[in-house]
Structures are given as structure tokens and as C-alpha cells.
């Protein structure tokens with residue numbers, strides 16, 4: 001057996017050198033970000049850890065994918081349910097928010113609030129759908145938090161809306177279920193583990209900087225959580241399901257880690 005070169009898989013900057021492995025950049029990003037194998041990991045060590053020949057890209061990719069799945073479990077184990085993420089002063093709020101979606105802002109389909117409903121399904125006692133006006137009447141919380149997108153940008157935003165735990169209690173959701181899943185007015189889907197859904201800084205947001213949220217930012221209802229990376233924050237929500245069998249999410253199908261805590 002030829003000995004793999006002892007070059008580090010990390011660049012001097014500490015980032016994984018994806019050119020070495022030619023593996024799926026999203027998986028490498030994920031593993032790098034979560035620092036799962038941070039340290040002086042060499043190609044030799046990687047072949048030892050994964051049990052595969054690092055020159056076989058497919059083998060390395062499937063091993064890394066297994067790391068990402070394992071990472072969901074590890075992240076959920078280390079998640080601290082009442083540990084608060086940093087908040088910021090109002091002077092740092094970016095107005096308007098920075099837009100992102102997996103398509104351009106010109107292609108956002110405006111939501112007609114009169115026809116809009118939040119549909120409920122799954123392990124919920126009261127599945128009556130909600131109109132926006134009824135959601136606006138719920139008690140509000142406000143938080144000024146940082147949104148971090150995996151594309152490498154961030155902004156500080158000021159969000160208000162009903163705390164998700166308060167809402168789940170109100171509809172009689174089974175809080176011992178594993179997941180809360182969302183469908184959106186576009187083709188987007190997302191879901192949260194229940195512990196993150198019940199976190200004090202997770203809300204169904206309706207306002208940005210104290211004003212009703214504008215169309216590109218998720219009008220009339222979006223998720224805002226301080227404990228997850230940008231893409232977990234589903235915009236233009238139309239349906240909420242409480243379930244033990246979560247459907248695959250949009251970015252998960254694209255190869256990103258599902259838990260994506262921060």
C-alpha cells in the first residue's frame with residue numbers, strides 16, 4: 001500500500017483545502033465550519049479516520065457524508081436549550097434587511113395577505129388554519145440578532161413576532177415530538193429539531209425594525225431563530241407540521257448539513 005502524502009488537509013488559514021480532496025465543497029464547508037475534524041489532520045490521518053483510500057473521491061465523499069449525519073446527532077447533543085445567542089443594540093440594525101433566496105429578488109412572488117393562511121398538520125390538537133390578522137394579535141417578542149449565511153455574509157436584524165414555543169403551546173402541539181417542519185409559498189422547505197424550536201430566541205416573525213415585514217423578506221410570516229444558520233430561517237411560511245418523520249429539506253437535498261446550528 002502506498003503511503004498517502006502527509007500534507008495537511010487544512011490551508012495555513014485553517015480552512016480545509018478542498019483542492020486536495022476534490023470532495024463535495026458543501027460537505028467540506030460544513031465539516032470545516034463545525035470544526036469536527038479541526039486540528040493537524042493530514043491526508044494519512046483522514047484515510048485512517050474514514051477507512052478509505054483518499055484518492056477515491058467517491059469513497060471520501062460518502063465518508064464525509066456520514067460525518068455530516070453524525071454531526072446532526074453531535075450538534076443536537078451539545079445544543080444548550082436555554083443558552084442565549086448574542087443580541088445587539090438597535091443602532092446596529094441594517095435597514096432594509098439584506099435579501100437572499102435561492103433565486104433573485106426580482107423573482108420573488110408577492111404574497112396576497114387576504115388569500116394567505118398558515119395551515120397546521122401533524123401532532124397538533126387544534127389544526128384550525130390561522131389568518132395573518134389572528135397571528136398579528138398574538139403576544140410579540142423582539143430580538144436583534146445576527147443572521148449568518150453560508151455564502152459568507154451576515155447582517156444584524158431586528159425581528160418581532162410570536163415566540164414559536166408560545167405558538168406551539170397555543171395550538172396544542174405535541175412538544176415531545178421530534179421536529180417542526182415548514183412549507184413555504186415558494187418551493188422551499190425547512191425543519192427544526194424540537195429543542196431548537198422551543199428555544200427562547202426562536203420566533204415566527206411578522207415585523208422587521210418594528211414595521212410589517214416587506215415581501216422579499218418573508219411577508220407575512222417567517223421563521224427567525226438566533227441558533228441557526230441563515231438557510232434554516234424559512235421565509236413566506238404557509239404550513240407548519242409537528243412530526244416525528246421529518247421531510248427532506250431544500251438545502252439538505254443540495255448537500256448541506258440539516259442541523260446547521262451556530
Ligand SMILES: Nc1nc2c(c(=O)[nH]1)N[C@H]1C(S)=C(S)[C@@H](COP(=O)(O)O)O[C@H]1N2
Nearest residue numbers: 098099100101102149184188230231233235
Ligand atoms: N422560502 C424561502 N426561505 C428562505 C430561502 C428561500 O430561498 N426560500 N433562502 C434562505 C437563505 S439561504 C437565507 S440566507 C435567508 C435569507 O433571509 P433574508 O432575506 O432575511 O436575508 O432566507 C432563507 N429562507
Ligand SMILES: [Mo]
Nearest residue numbers: 149150230231
Ligand atoms: Mo443563506
